[in-house]
Amino acid sequence: MPHYTVSTYTMRMLRQSSTAIWGLLMLATIASWWLGTDHGFIGGPQIATAAVLVIAFVKVAMVTSNFMEVASAPRALQVAVHGWTVIVCTALVALFLTL
Secondary structure: OOOOHHHHHHHHHHHHHHHHHHHHHHHHHHHHHHHHHOOOOOOOHHHHHHHHHHHHHHHHHHHHHHHHHHHHHHOOOOHHHHHHHHHHHHHHHHHHHHO
């Protein structure tokens, strides 16, 4: 195993796309937390909850594409996974907003 200095290791880690995806996932988690703590979101708590659901499914899409390697899978699997994500998200948000 090669010996890296801290700065070399850090730079290699920061150049990886998985690090950027991880950062986006953390930002989405913080946004969900903020929306869920009743900070007076425009539209009220019902819209805030719907937004949290959408953020959760965006995170699902990011994880399946980047960490479960669906992005490099055959096109039919990509369509099935992302189609399922969109359909379930849409159904849950619609049910939540109408009930």
